Amino acid sequence: MEESAEESMDLCCQDGVLLTSAPAAYMNYINTVGTLFIVEYLNSNRTRCIEWKPNDVTIDSEMQDQEWAMVNTVERRTRTFSETCSRSKYLKVNMIEVKSFRVSRNKQKLAFMDGKGESLCNFLFQHSNCDLLLATLKGILRTAPSRRDKHLHIILDDLQNPETQQLNKSFAELNLFQDPSDYVWGFVRNFHNKPYETAMEAFAKITDIVYRGPEHRIMDDEVHDILNRSLEAIENSTTTHTHDEYEVIAHVPKLPDRKDYPRGRPLSADQWKGLKDPEGRVEDVESVKLMIFRGGISPEIRKEVWKYLLDYYIWDNTNTQRQNLIKQRHDEYNVMKLQWRSMTHIQEDNFSDYRERKSLIEKDVKRTDRTIDYFEGDQNPNVLVLYDILMTYVMYNFDLGYVQGMSDLLSPILYLLDNEVDAFWCFVGFMNKVSSNFDMDQAGMKEQLQHLNMLLAFVEPELANYLKKHESGNMFFCFRWLLVWFKREFNMEDIMRLWEVLWTGLPCQNFHLLICIAILETEKEILMENNYGFCEILKHINDLSGNIDVATILSKAEGMYHQIIEADHLTDSVRLIIGLPILGNTVMIDSKEASPDISELASSSQGADGEEVCYERAISNSFL
């Protein structure tokens, strides 16, 4: 605001407002009193923002001690906030991001949420209530109380939003109704409350126009086709069942039958030898990877092949080149290790970020796989090696530093390679594949949980629906699986097999999510027949540890992969997750923006090819 040269106008301002929750970048302002504004920028878009400014910038010294170190890291690693936000000195949220708000505690608490229902920022009105602010909001936004929670107000749309105007305009051009705006909003409201009925009704009306319209309208063959196909599809295969107070007409498209994909034999020493040319280059990398994907690696060559899979060794290097690389990497490692080992006490005392990482590593290596022989017993030297590697990794990637879970990822690598430098570089390779799991703001984990939910809705809609109804649609119970790639679920031998298969990157991107779905499908009956709720689901999943058969799950996941890619109704959102090219040639669908509800809608509609998804998106986007 201060630094912004843009002219702006305060539509409303209220002082004595405590910031109680905000994106991590504003952590140090939490529990600070300030002034809340609604600001309109006098630019062409008339951008409106919720802005909050602390009263004075003195920060409680006690709070500073604890929070300061964190805040620095937060700002460096922020991924999820918009540019303007992270640059802005004060909290600033564009109204476009706000999709709902909740008023509670005698109108003293006001929370703004995004399209996924996640909190953007929360305020506490200390001296008064938020009436003034609400009045302003209602003057510029069309809102409606949620059916489920009367304190929650859904923002239907910004009255000046260009999308609304466009939607209004396109309906007006169709000239279907006397007052287009009323109809659109009625439609939108109905759509929100009774999506299927409303969609059918809308289709029916459009059909009237298409087939029985008083005048001939010029219509693309393509549009004609889409309408035809959707109508046929709906007529051919809909089922109805009652859901709460309204009837849902749902269509559950079927995936093709699952075929058997029995596991292959592990890549053997002889095969491996045969794949290298006389100078030691591995030429046909894709075949090697395919063999590993199908059967894993024989234990006697695992040590060597892992170095390739984890990008320590380079596939087309000759033996000589590789020797040079190894030497170079050894030197680099030793330099980095020396950096922290040579740190003086005073340096350490003055370096709290470093101390914090060090103390976490100390705590965690002592409790990483101490029951297996390799790490067992007091004063076990391998525990010290684990510590040294993780400390050196802190120097290698200080921004990421050390996050819990990393010691779990390193342990099998060190166990297998039994060499500090080799294990370090292989660990670096593994971390490069999964570093987003350890984001400060957990954006990577949240995205994966959401993708997992979307995939599940496609492969196992019944289970996805069950989870949603039992407060588990957020898939939190899979958090541990994803964070450390199932490390806590399997013994050493099995986790090595699973990881080497996953490291090939075959048969598709995010295959580990299909592993999750394969396990969930195996447990589906137990979860549903026992009518498990949030707690029991989590407990059941946690307790699976040690009872999952890795070969069975791998075959099942591979079978699922083939079912997905062969499905007629494969949606672009699913294509994006598994890394297939998308078909929709007009609109790119950003899966991150899709709320789970929308993705479900998209994935459960028959013949939802590109165009149709786009059509649904267009409608959904304009009402959410």
Next chain:
Amino acid sequence: MATRKKVLLKVIILGDSGVGKTSLMNQYVNKKFSNQYKATIGADFLTKEVIVDDRIVTMQIWDTAGQERFQSLGVAFYRGADCCVLVFDVTAPNTFKSLDSWRDEFLIQASPREPENFPFVLLGNKVDLEPRAISSKRAQQWCQSKNGIPYFETSAKEALNVEQAFQSIARNALTQQNQTVDLYNEFPDQIKLTNTTNRNSNGDSCAC
């Protein structure tokens, strides 16, 4: 609360990494201690039936990861808590300094109805270890400054004071739940909200 329905008390254990949250929970519920607990990833819970003032109640004790960046996922687990147990390590001063932010974070995330009256219990763990960095007096002062939070010094390893501490936790949680129910009875239109989000039918059958 006239009903004699089976009561489920939800307790959340919070504190820095490595202060002994998992150990305390296991010592209390399973009466065992191990040096080999792994760092908690995600969340887990244990349940135990206890008798508080002649009533049988089920305590559901939630254990979460201690590293700060995982807290954003805590919300789902904090919801509907009846008591929050804060733990620090008496030999590690930093873990004591973090208590304020754990408490604040919990209040923000769980948004209890009356934050100032929400029951917390403080446990200073690892009293079997030397050297000690935080005196009882200092811990008690902190408790007093927060509206008189009960304080217990425990050793999960030696099973010292663990039983007593959790008895107090259960009692505080039960009081909180009764008060909450009374409050909702005064404002009947709000019953629905908490009943559905906190403890619906599966709460009663939660045998896990």
